[in-house]
Amino acid sequence: MTTAERAAWLRQELERHNRLYYVEERPEIGDDEYDRLFHELRALEEAEPDLRTPDSPTQRVGALPVEKFTPYRHGLPMLSLDNAFGEAELRAFDERVKRALATEDEVRYAVELKYDGLSMSLTYRDGLLTVGATRGDGTTGEEVTPNVRTVRGVPFRLAEPVPGQIEVRGEVVMLKSTFAEVNAARIARGDQAFVNPRNAASGGMRQLDSRLTAERKLSFFAYGLGLIDPNAAVPDTQSGRLGWLRRLGFPTRPEATTCQGVDALVAYVDRIQSQRANLPFGIDGVVVKVDSVRLQEELGSTARGPRWAIAVKFPSEQAFTRLLDVGTQVGRTGVVTPVAELEPVFVGGVTVSRATLHNYEEVHRKDVRVGDTVIVQRAGDVIPEVVGPVLEKRPTDAQPPEPPTQCPVCSTPLVRDEGMVALRCPNRTGCEAQIQAKLEHFVSRKAMDIEGLGEKQIARFLELGWLTDLASVFTLGAHRHKMVELDRMGEQSVANLVAAIDRAKTRPLDRFMFALGVRYVGERTARDLARAFGTLEEFRNATFDRLIQVPDIGPRTASEIESWLEEESNQALIAGLLEAGVAPAEAEAPSGEIFAGQTIVFTGKLERFTREAAEELVVRQGGKAAGSVSKATTLVVAGPGAGSKLAKAEQLGVPVVTEDEFLARLPEGAL
Ligand code: IVH
Secondary structure, rough: HHHHHHHHHHHHHHHHHHHHHHOOOOOOHHHHHHHHHHHHHHHHHOHHHHHHOOOOOHHHHHOOOOOOOOEOOOOOOOOOOOOOOOHHHHHHHHHHHHHHHHHOOOOEEEEEEEOOEEEEEEEEEEEEEEEEOOOOOOOEEEEEEEHHHEEOOOOEEEEOOOOEEEEEEEEOOOOHHHHHHHHHHHHHHHOOOOOOOHHHHHHHOOOOOOHOOOHHOOOOEEEEEEEEEOOOOOEEEEHHHHHHHHHHHOOOOOOOOEEEHHHHHHHHHHHHHHHHOOOOOEEEEEEEEEEEEHHHHHOOOOOOOOOEEEEEEOOOOEEEEEEEEEEEEEEEEEEEEEEEEEEEEEOOOOEEEEEEEEOHHHHHHHHOOOOEEEEEOOOOOOOOEEEOOOHHOOOOOEEEEOOOEEEEOOOEOOOOOOOOEEOOOOOOOOOOHHHHHHHHHHHHHOOOOOOOOHHHHHHHHHHOOOOOOHHHHHHHHHHHHHHHHHHOOOOOHHHHHHHHHHHHHHEEOOHHHOOOOOOOOOOOHHHHHHHHHOHHHHHHHHOOHHHOOOOOOOOOHHHHHHHHHHHHHHHHHHHHHOOOOOOOOOOOOOOOOOOOOEEEEEEOOOOOOOOHHHHHHHOOOOOOEEOOOOOOOEEEEOOOOHOOOOOOHHHHHHOEEOOOHHHOOOOOOOO
């Protein structure tokens, strides 16, 4: 093979792997192997610059800076979309479409994700990428071709020959995983973090130096066409066009599909909304388009946008509001967290008036001050957080909050553990706030699961002295006669509470382990511990050497558990629990061996059961359930919306199955 042939082969091979990775999402090689091929090609091109072609994958790293962007007139205008908020407005859109088409029949719609990024038009001449342009005012945008060439998944050359000129429309986005990675690097360098992936993506595309764009590792998803050459054989439906674009080498998403009639649209919107948090990139809604291009033409456009399409918008996951004050919250391990008190704001579908600020170091790093206008974020079920201040709106008298020096509840001087950023109240047994938080955790659903003992009751019983520590939960029944006399505690609810407490005495051992609230002992570790020790008495005498032998327990957790057990008050607590009649059921013995030796990860949305139930099934069958994919993972069960974990599994060559295939592996009667 000549050097020229080798270079051509490498180019082709790298482009094929790019496609497998970004379009097909089923890579055949890992990053290392890709890098090796890439570097070989780059070395060849450096030695013999004539070998360098404009469509070489090495040209994705960015080119020399330009002085300014030149205007680019789109072949076909880039329209924007009308919005619909909620089901009623979606139904009204369908009504309008049917009326305009003078039909009573159900209309067939193409439905897609509404990517939250920056729209882009890519022009290909005779199959080669020649121009990338922003939307601009819709008629004229800016030419950002060198920047577009750094975007992953944008093909330099179409995978199938297309004559003449076509414009491919799509969205440039930053993946959530990239956003986290890029922001971590910025913070480490002392730069201000990006507020959200959309800003990071659109800022990236506006760089005059495309090498800076390349650093943002942006992605592209195609959603449509602009101008098309009359000689090109283009499908005549939107859904067909998406399939065609995919065949040409453009990344599209599997969520795109078609719906017959408005009820199916409503169901689709619901489904996507529930998957939103699990997607690997941000979306701000769903786009609904009349599928037939002929009908689209019949419907036409208004000045605002096409009559044949609408954006069904989801509630924004970020909003602006004012920071009224910074309070503190003391957690069950004594960690003191700063909490933002906010002017109530509607974000992510709920009204938020408090949000976490994580720790004081972060407050300082983000430079959040009382009186600031701040960006509040609530994505999925994640607790609301303050992203950062809007510096332009800062009042002159805005004050940085002072970290407390003593516990806001028990006044004990706070400590900072070595190597930790968090402030902690060391008064483990006497601090009311810690006791309250410990009790709330103890009775919570995944722990002792005592219904009827909520935050308010706990506070009240603490005040009355009926609750003093975790063990005292089991002696609450002694106060039942006085309890009946309390506000809003009738005979029936007291009887229910007493019965619930009684039932909790025999919860499985792993739940007890979790309920104790030892640092680093989450549900999964609790399960490992329960399986290793079998009884509370055995666990009580565990030493570091014994703990470290438990599979998956590392030195940090082992040492934390050991010092927890060494503390007299905790031994007294276990004694108190046993005395109160607590008799944990044996940790559930595996009922089968189907998954013995396996480590299984669930990702994406499960349709048949909750993730916890699925993980329990794995454990009952002798396997282990894990939260992240690694070399130790033996199987990944992926549902709709699976993102980075799925990609990782594929990269590592870990087998991936659907939920149904997983169910099929279970022996009869296992459910
Ligand atoms: S179609 C004529 N499809 O949303 C139809 N747009 O206001 C033009 N967007 O600027 C747009 N995902 O950047 C379409 N699947 C999708 C989209 C999408 C995101 C953006 C696009 C446009 C804006 C519409």
